[in-house]
Amino acid sequence: MASVIESDSVLALDIGSATTRAMLFDVVEGRYRFVAIGQASSSAHAPFNDVAHGVEGAIQKLQEITGRIFLDSDRRLIASVQADGTGIESVSATISAGATLKVVVAGLLADVSLESAENLAESTYAQIVEKISLNDPRKAEEQIDSILKANPDLIIIAGGTDNGASQSLQKIIEIIGLTTYLMPSEKRPVIIFAGNKEMRNEVRELLEPLSSGLYTTSNIRPSVEREDLAHARKELARAVVSIRKKQIPGVDEIDMWSGGHMLPSAFAEGRIIKLLSKLYGAGKAVLSVNLGASATTLNAGFSARLFSKNYPQFGMGASLTELLKYTTAEDIARWLTIDISPQRISNYIYTKALYPNSIPATKDDLQIEQALGREALRIALHEAQEKLPTDVPVLNKDLLPLFEIILAGGSIISNAPTLGQSLLILLDALQPVGISTLILDQNNLLPALGAAAELNSILPVQALETGAFLNLATVIAPICSARYGTNILKASLRRADGSVTVVELKQGGLEVLPLKIGEVADLNLQPFHRANIGHGAGRKVSMKVGGSAIGIVLDGRGRPLVLTSDDIRRRELNKKWLWTLGG
Amino acid sequence: MLAPVTYNLALTTILRKRVLPVDGEVIPKLNQRVAATDVIAEASYSHSHHLIDVARILGIKPNVAEKLVSLHVGEEVSAGTVVATGFGLFSKPIKVEHSGRVVATGGGQVLLDISQKDFQLKAGISGEIIEIIPKRGVVIQEVGGLIQGVWGNGKIARGRLHVLAQKPNEILAASQLDISLRSLVLLAGSCQDTDSLKAAADITARGLILSSIHPMLLDFARKMPYPIIVTDIIGQQAMNASAYKILSTNNQRENVSLNAGAYNRYTGARPEIVIPLPHADIPPVPRDVDLFAPGQAVRLCRAPHAGAKGTLVNLPSGLKTLPNGLRVMAAEVKLDNGERITVPLVNLEVLG
Numbered sequence: 051m052a053s054v055i056e057s058d059s060v061l062a063l064d065i066g067s068a069t070t071r072a073m074l075f076d077v078v079e080g081r082y083r084f085v086a087i088g089q090a091s092s093s094a095h096a097p098f099n100d101v102a103h104g105v106e107g108a109i110q111k112l113q114e115i116t117g118r119i120f121l122d123s124d125r126r127l128i129a130s131v132q133a134d135g136t137g138i139e140s141v142s143a144t145i146s147a148g149a150t151l152k153v154v155v156a157g158l159l160a161d162v163s164l165e166s167a168e169n170l171a172e173s174t175y176a177q178i179v180e181k182i183s184l185n186d187p188r189k190a191e192e193q194i195d196s197i198l199k200a201n202p203d204l205i206i207i208a209g210g211t212d213n214g215a216s217q218s219l220q221k222i223i224e225i226i227g228l229t230t231y232l233m234p235s236e237k238r239p240v241i242i243f244a245g246n247k248e249m250r251n252e253v254r255e256l257l258e259p260l261s262s263g264l265y266t267t268s269n270i271r272p273s274v275e276r277e278d279l280a281h282a283r284k285e286l287a288r289a290v291v292s293i294r295k296k297q298i299p300g301v302d303e304i305d306m307w308s309g310g311h312m313l314p315s316a317f318a319e320g321r322i323i324k325l326l327s328k329l330y331g332a333g334k335a336v337l338s339v340n341l342g343a344s345a346t347t348l349n350a351g352f353s354a355r356l357f358s359k360n361y362p363q364f365g366m367g368a369s370l371t372e373l374l375k376y377t378t379a380e381d382i383a384r385w386l387t388i389d390i391s392p393q394r395i396s397n398y399i400y401t402k403a404l405y406p407n408s409i410p411a412t413k414d415d416l417q418i419e420q421a422l423g424r425e426a427l428r429i430a431l432h433e434a435q436e437k438l439p440t441d442v443p444v445l446n447k448d449l450l451p452l453f454e455i456i457l458a459g460g461s462i463i464s465n466a467p468t469l470g471q472s473l474l475i476l477l478d479a480l481q482p483v484g485i486s487t488l489i490l491d492q493n494n495l496l497p498a499l500g501a502a503a504e505l506n507s508i509l510p511v512q513a514l515e516t517g518a519f520l521n522l523a524t525v526i527a528p529i530c531s532a533r534y535g536t537n538i539l540k541a542s543l544r545r546a547d548g549s550v551t552v553v554e555l556k557q558g559g560l561e562v563l564p565l566k567i568g569e570v571a572d573l574n575l576q577p578f579h580r581a582n583i584g585h586g587a588g589r590k591v592s593m594k595v596g597g598s599a600i601g602i603v604l605d606g607r608g609r610p611l612v613l614t615s616d617d618i619r620r621r622e623l624n625k626k627w628l629w630t631l632g633g
Numbered sequence: 634m635l636a637p638v639t640y641n642l643a644l645t646t647i648l649r650k651r652v653l654p655v656d657g658e659v660i661p662k663l664n665q666r667v668a669a670t671d672v673i674a675e676a677s678y679s680h681s682h683h684l685i686d687v688a689r690i691l692g693i694k695p696n697v698a699e700k701l702v703s704l705h706v707g708e709e710v711s712a713g714t715v716v717a718t719g720f721g722l723f724s725k726p727i728k729v730e731h732s733g734r735v736v737a738t739g740g741g742q743v744l745l746d747i748s749q750k751d752f753q754l755k756a757g758i759s760g761e762i763i764e765i766i767p768k769r770g771v772v773i774q775e776v777g778g779l780i781q782g783v784w785g786n787g788k789i790a791r792g793r794l795h796v797l798a799q800k801p802n803e804i805l806a807a808s809q810l811d812i813s814l815r816s817l818v819l820l821a822g823s824c825q826d827t828d829s830l831k832a833a834a835d836i837t838a839r840g841l842i843l844s845s846i847h848p849m850l851l852d853f854a855r856k857m858p859y860p861i862i863v864t865d866i867i868g869q870q871a872m873n874a875s876a877y878k879i880l881s882t883n884n885q886r887e888n889v890s891l892n893a894g895a896y897n898r899y900t901g902a903r904p905e906i907v908i909p910l911p912h913a914d915i916p917p918v919p920r921d922v923d924l925f926a927p928g929q930a931v932r933l934c935r936a937p938h939a940g941a942k943g944t945l946v947n948l949p950s951g952l953k954t955l956p957n958g959l960r961v962m963a964a965e966v967k968l969d970n971g972e973r974i975t976v977p978l979v980n981l982e983v984l985g
Contacts (some may be wrong), residue, residue, distance in 0.1 A: 099899075
């Protein structure tokens with residue numbers, strides 16, 4: 051199949067655990083544009099057990115929408131454009147379907163190389179089931195038996211600074227080697243070695259015959275102070291796809307369609323965020339959040355540096371009951387506008403976990419689902435914040451760093467019946483500070499763009515610029531310790547037609563200045579009481595601002611957002627905030 | 634659109650493949666009948682090892698220690714067997730502490746497999762062995778009733794079925810469980826308290842079939858010595874009419890098997906109740922995969938009609954707007970009570 055660079059249209063396939071998407075990108079008036087999307091239920095699970103059914107369904111939907119034909123009468127991909135216009139030149143593919151990978155991490159010191167191995171594992175759809183390090187007080191045979199019981203899909207070994215001591219690492223490698231030797235050959239895991247580069251040959255010699263695939267990559271902890279996951283993430287992406295090929299029928303074929311470039315969706319999304327943060331330049335951090343059925347994924351780009359976290363325990367599908375280990379039904383109920391008992395919320399969670407593809411069909415259930423989304427995203431961010439690099443721009447280390455661009459996806463957010471609901475979920479869960487542009491990835495295109503970037507770096511940039519995403523709102527969220535009800539910010543918006551709108555934001559308040567998509571206006575922000583909108587306490591800001599679906603949103607509800615314990619007042623406030631954003 | 638299928642069948646042919654996680658020994662012969670609790674395959678799949686580090690004990694280099702080790706891979710050893718003897722006049726021999734089998738030697742170390750028993754795989758359902766999968770397992774065929782559940786506590790048992798819940802919406806009370814019900818598989822309604830689960834254990838019930846269970850009871854239920862299968866929901870809900878009808882019409886039927894294996898949506902394994910029934914001919918095997926189509930019997934899995942049964946009457950094209958504003962692919966369903974409603978397709982399962 052031809053490279054994307056030589057061709058016009060690209061078919062992007064994304065195989066999720068609940069939904070499979072087929073997206074068409076094409077050149078319109080000399081620029082790549084997102085054309086259409088077809089969606090179908092995923093089929094990685096029983097009784098189908100073959101991703102091909104879901105992929106075919108999604109492509110057939112896309113064919114119905116676009117009138118173009120990509121599959122022949124035998125439902126095989128027409129792998130190049132024919133004289134009659136059928137077929138497609140280039141295919142990209144991403145996957146997030148599949149059971150959460152069981153991963154064993156091994157390193158020398160718990161708070162150095164082992165921590166980096168954990169960070170690497172947490173960037174994909176993985177659950178760490180066992181940790182081995184020098185700090186481990188267990189006997190070698192206990193470690194061996196623990197790994198055998200854990201029955202891992204993947205083992206990540208880190209440790210040793212480059213050219214540093216290797217004897218201690220040797221012991222860890224021997225334990226891993228002995229363990230995999232004891233496993234039946236078909237049960238042996240994939241192994242990634244990301245430690246002291248001097249040990250690579252030895253590792254290859256010992257572990258390659260004892261694994262179902264060995265990947266060696268550069269040291270993720272080349273020195274005690276420095277962590278570098280960039281290269282290891284690529285190898286991890288390859289390893290994950292290789293595991294999925296063995297686990298799920300049909301993945302191999304779809305990978306072939308993509309020329310062997312299939313990527314895990316979380317990795318592909320991280321790639322596009324890294325690219326965007328590079329394009330936007332220094333000082334403009336970019337965050338993407340994806341509230342998916344299999345996991346909640348966070349990717350943060352700081353001047354081309356990527357921070358990536360994936361939380362299967364906060365997925366909105368089969369693993370939803372895990373959320374109750376981190377929060378309570380009472381805390382989830384805080385986000386509702388109506389009185390629903392914690393017991394009913396708990397029952398909802400278990401039902402959703404049993405039927406992960408199902409959706410809320412009543413107003414009450416929709417509220418519960420959106421409350422669960424808020425809580426899962428809020429906790430995932432809280433967990434991630436503890437591991438963020440210390441040098442990222444923040445107003446307060448307990449709050450979200452300053453992100454200029456925030457991209458959000460996942461069906462709870464992007465399929466909400468109103469844009470006001472989508473925005474309020476994000477404001478409540480993320481609680482952005484300073485000035486941020488919130489963008490909705492309504493069609494969950496980010497992974498597809500990340501995969502396409504593997505072959506064609508122009509496509510994602512042009513697709514982003516040409517309306518593939520919905521500009522939801524520009525959010526201004528000041529930090530201020532003034533009393534509730536005090537004026538903390540005056541916003542003045544001068545539109546191109548000369549009209550001016552002035553709004554004063556009170557502490558605790560939420561206001562909207564409408565500015566339609568396509569319009570540009572001058573925005574002057576005058577903080578009071580030393581309120582900080584990201585440029586220093588009390589500092590005024592004047593800026594050009596572009597229009598968006600909801601407009602400019604002034605969020606003075608406080609950071610962190612503290613909800614009143616008065617149930618009736620809290621529900622009224624939740625209702626009022628939603629009404630302010632358009633219902 | 635592909636449809637998920639749940640089977641509640643009064644009479645069908647059930648085929649189940651039961652395989653070991655690793656190579657092992659398959660016990661029954663072709664065409665032999667087995668019971669659900671029979672062990673049909675065994676494997677050595679040890680998670681219990683003992684490492685003897687001769688080099689470290691003697692304080693010598695591994696390559697030197699290696700020459701002193703007198704055991705070989707595959708050798709069965711009993712406690713007290715000498716592994717190696719050091720140098721010098723007063724050197725004590727190093728002995729094996731646990732009986733076991735040598736699985737690895739090298740670098741002056743010896744690794745023993747000290748597991749006491751092999752991994753055993755139970756049949757899970759009664760029936761006839763119709764295929765032997767060499768070294769791995771069997772395919773079992775049974776003819777009878779089949780009810781699939783949504784949650785199981787991992788246990789397997791069989792026994793006589795006794796209908797305790799006289800209606801699909803009954804809630805089980807501990808006081809209902811007396812000694813007259815010992816050793817029976819009980820159709821027991823919804824369980825909302827631990828006392829009922831304890832009482833069932835006290836009377837040595839062979840198993841509980843529940844419509845629903847309170848979510849806080851799940852951990853406790855996993856510890857019960859008998860199988861528990863939930864047919865409908867985690868929470869509180871009446872049993873779906875088709876499952877209740879099949880079960881209640883088989884009251885006092887012998888050899889009913891409960892395989893309460895966890896629901897795994899990737900492998901398709903589900904907790905299942907199988908009721909062996911006399912038959913003249915072999916009924917057809919139900920289809921694994923189906924497409925949504927008018928005329929199918931369907932069950933609704935979400936509110937406001939969770940658990941309700943009906944018939945799919947129409948599949949309108951395009952998206953439909955639900956009362957909560959979501960736009961979805963939907964189906965028109967005529968419920969068994971005559972009400973006609975629009976339901977998101979993803980909230981339906983076909984009743985096989």
